[in-house]
Amino acid sequence: xxxxxxxxAPLPKGVNDFLPETADQITYIASRIHRVFQLWGFRRIIxxxxxxxxxxxxxxxxxxxxxTFRFExxxxxxxxxxxxxxxxxxxxxxxxRMKGLPLPHRIYYNGKVLRQTESASGKSREIFQSGVELxxxxxxxxxxxxxxxxxxxxxxxxxxxxxxxxxxxxxxxGILEEADLSANGARRLREAIAKKEVSALSAIxxxxxxxDRVKEEIALLPRLFGGPEVLTAAAKVQSSDRxxxxxxxxxxxxxxxxxxxxxxxLTIDLGEIxxxxxxxGITFEGFVPGVGEAVCSGGRYDELTANYGFPCxxxxxxxxxxxxxxxxxxxxxxxxxxxRDFLIxxxxxxxxxxxxxxxxxxxxxxxCARDIIKRDLDSSLAYARTMNIRxxxxxxxxxCAEDEAYLVRVSDRAGRAIKKELLLEKGLPNLEPxxxxxx
Amino acid sequence: xxxxxxxxxxxxxxxxxxVALFKKIGIxxxxxxxxxxxxxxxxxxxxxxxxxxxxxxxxxxxxYGCADLGIVGKDTLMEQEKDLYEPLDLKxxxxxxxxxxxxxxxxxxxxxxxxxxxxxxxxPHVTEKYFASKGVQVELIKLYGSIELAPLVGLSERIVDLxxxxxxxxxxxxxxxxxxxxxxxxxxxxxxxxxxKHERISEIISGLEKHx
Numbered sequence: 001x002x003x004x005x006x007x008x009a010p011l012p013k014g015v016n017d018f019l020p021e022t023a024d025q026i027t028y029i030a031s032r033i034h035r036v037f038q039l040w041g042f043r044r045i046i047x048x049x050x051x052x053x054x055x056x057x058x059x060x061x062x063x064x065x066x067x068t069f070r071f072e073x074x075x076x077x078x079x080x081x082x083x084x085x086x087x088x089x090x091x092x093x094x095x096x097r098m099k100g101l102p103l104p105h106r107i108y109y110n111g112k113v114l115r116q117t118e119s120a121s122g123k124s125r126e127i128f129q130s131g132v133e134l135x136x137x138x139x140x141x142x143x144x145x146x147x148x149x150x151x152x153x154x155x156x157x158x159x160x161x162x163x164x165x166x167x168x169x170x171x172x173x174g175i176l177e178e179a180d181l182s183a184n185g186a187r188r189l190r191e192a193i194a195k196k197e198v199s200a201l202s203a204i205x206x207x208x209x210x211x212d213r214v215k216e217e218i219a220l221l222p223r224l225f226g227g228p229e230v231l232t233a234a235a236k237v238q239s240s241d242r243x244x245x246x247x248x249x250x251x252x253x254x255x256x257x258x259x260x261x262x263x264x265x266l267t268i269d270l271g272e273i274x275x276x277x278x279x280x281g282i283t284f285e286g287f288v289p290g291v292g293e294a295v296c297s298g299g300r301y302d303e304l305t306a307n308y309g310f311p312c313x314x315x316x317x318x319x320x321x322x323x324x325x326x327x328x329x330x331x332x333x334x335x336x337x338x339x340r341d342f343l344i345x346x347x348x349x350x351x352x353x354x355x356x357x358x359x360x361x362x363x364x365x366x367x368c369a370r371d372i373i374k375r376d377l378d379s380s381l382a383y384a385r386t387m388n389i390r391x392x393x394x395x396x397x398x399x400c401a402e403d404e405a406y407l408v409r410v411s412d413r414a415g416r417a418i419k420k421e422l423l424l425e426k427g428l429p430n431l432e433p434x435x436x437x438x439x
Numbered sequence: 440x441x442x443x444x445x446x447x448x449x450x451x452x453x454x455x456x457x458v459a460l461f462k463k464i465g466i467x468x469x470x471x472x473x474x475x476x477x478x479x480x481x482x483x484x485x486x487x488x489x490x491x492x493x494x495x496x497x498x499x500x501x502x503y504g505c506a507d508l509g510i511v512g513k514d515t516l517m518e519q520e521k522d523l524y525e526p527l528d529l530k531x532x533x534x535x536x537x538x539x540x541x542x543x544x545x546x547x548x549x550x551x552x553x554x555x556x557x558x559x560x561x562x563p564h565v566t567e568k569y570f571a572s573k574g575v576q577v578e579l580i581k582l583y584g585s586i587e588l589a590p591l592v593g594l595s596e597r598i599v600d601l602x603x604x605x606x607x608x609x610x611x612x613x614x615x616x617x618x619x620x621x622x623x624x625x626x627x628x629x630x631x632x633x634x635x636k637h638e639r640i641s642e643i644i645s646g647l648e649k650h651x
Contacts, residue, residue, distance in 0.1 A: 161635060162635070163634045163635050163637075165634045195523065195524055195525045196524040196525065196526045196628075197524075197525045197526070198526060198527070198528075199527075199528035200525075222526065225633065225634075225637065226637050226638075226641060227637070227638075267634050267637055269634070285634075287630075287631040287634040287635050288631075288635070289635050289636075290504065291504060291631055292501075292502060292503045292504020292505070292629050292630070292631050292632075293504070293630065293631060294630070294631065
């Protein structure tokens with residue numbers, strides 16, 4: 001006989017099993033996010049886990065394509081892809097299945113995507129995303145709506161001192177358009193701008209034959225980050241009309257965000273060129289203190305649905321749930337999301353009363369499980385402690401009268417008798433039903 | 440403690456140069472030079488914290504946001520290619536990343552005719568990228584120190600390594616063949632830190648810039 005405990009069942013690198021402790025916290029965070037999305041009038045759609053690679057690729061740039069998991073479909077012989085991003089899928093759905101419906105569409109989604117990562121990086125290949133897409137509006141108010149929702153979610157989750165960093169991809173694209181660069185020069189320039197590497201940037205510019213005025217404007221890019229003063233500094237850029245329009249657009253979005261009362265949460269970075277290939281206007285990322293990477297990101301992508309024959313302006317963004325979990329997992333309310341209210345421990349021969357009391361508690365909104373195993377109270381308490389159950393309710397305990405039940409607080413074993421009638425009518429005054437968090 | 444600014448600095452000469460540079464903008468971290476085994480130093484008054492780490496670990500601490508800023512050689516950054524900001528060339532710690540080979544081999548060697556060569560190095564990623572761009576296939580041997588030894592004992596024909604004065608190469612009978620890159624120390628910044636603490640960090644960047 002094999003010793004079962006010695007069977008190895010490894011997982012591929014970069015994916016994880018999430019046990020109830022973590023899964024509860026993920027569910028809690030996602031449900032708080034979805035609540036905000038719903039309050040803004042967004043409706044959920046569910047996208048498939050597989051797509052034809054060539055169909056999905058219509059809405060992905062080189063970078064996303066290179067990170068996509070692909071394999072052959074045994075049924076059709078065609079190449080299949082596991083989506084590395086949900087936005088291209090939503091764009092496809094809107095452009096094909098929803099094109100007859102009136103605009104705008106307010107859509108949210110929640111799901112996992114897979115992306116190939118560097119083998120040694122230790123990073124997860126599976127990304128939990130909750131995001132929104134807003135189709136059919138090219139107005140700055142739509143861009144501002146995305147930012148305002150992101151702020152509201154971060155506030156709802158209890159963050160302070162967070163920043164939403166705004167960019168406008170047309171600004172740098174406009175400037176670079178004026179410089180007629182070689183492919184290699186453009187690639188090196190983009191790298192230097194992305195890293196804000198001022199010294200490398202000036203070395204590259206020295207070697208390129210482009211007008212001095214454009215050189216000066218490109219050299220500005222790594223320094224155009226910070227507060228509202230960035231808008232003034234960026235106004236020096238005059239050679240590109242496209243860049244000037246981009247700056248105007250950014251100003252409009254910021255002035256709408258002032259109406260929302262969100263100015264204190266904004267920073268601006270016009271040298272941020274990290275957005276995904278499909279972005280076409282305002283982009284943004286959310287940063288919270290103490291977390292090294294963005295917790296959310298997104299932006300405008302007006303050209304994407306046209307790839308599926310339905311040109312339609314659009315904007316959207318998504319939260320990275322695991323990054324949020326890393327920042328939130330020690331918070332009391334997130335910790336509490338792992339606990340359950342009652343474990344019913346029956347000392348009577350007959351199970352009828354235990355089952356009836358449990359049913360009644362669930363009606364009141366308490367989470368309530370039956371300890372069906374026959375064991376002593378100590379073992380049951382040890383089990384409850386490990387499983388994060390807060391209270392054991394003993395039916396038929398020696399300590400109480402026939403119309404009473406005995407409550408034991410698992411944390412310190414403090415016990416007291418309570419009238420069943422009272423408990424089942426009003427619940428426990430110091431124990432709020434948990435209900436919706438686990439919906 | 441998120442209103443602190445944390446800087447990761449490697450041991451050795453870079454540490455001395457860094458402390459001297461920060462002093463010029465009124466950031467006092469002389470304590471780092473004291474003979475102690477402490478790894479983290481705090482200046483509560485200036486709301487600064489300093490971590491002493493291995494040079495190759497500096498980008499990692501900064502990427503994950505454990506440190507807001509870091510000081511590290513461009514060689515390490517090129518090798519690791521992390522997603523970081525590199526706003527300042529601090530100009531100190533100058534050296535070159537070189538291809539070197541034994542003087543005897545060099546006498547009749549033609550780099551233009553290289554193909555499928557064997558190279559020992561601490562920088563396999565940079566080396567592979569450099570030779571790939573030249574269309575040369577390489578067999579890489581990753582070493583962690585004393586790279587100059589490899590050609591002497593026949594582990595590889597050539598090496599890629601950092602050279603500052605060239606004295607070590609000379610004493611081991613090696614000569615420089617090609618320069619891959621000129622290396623100096625850089626100030627690196629975590630992306631989230633630059634956004635959430637942009638006022639303090641911008642002040643440090645523009646302060647340092649005036650002194651380099």
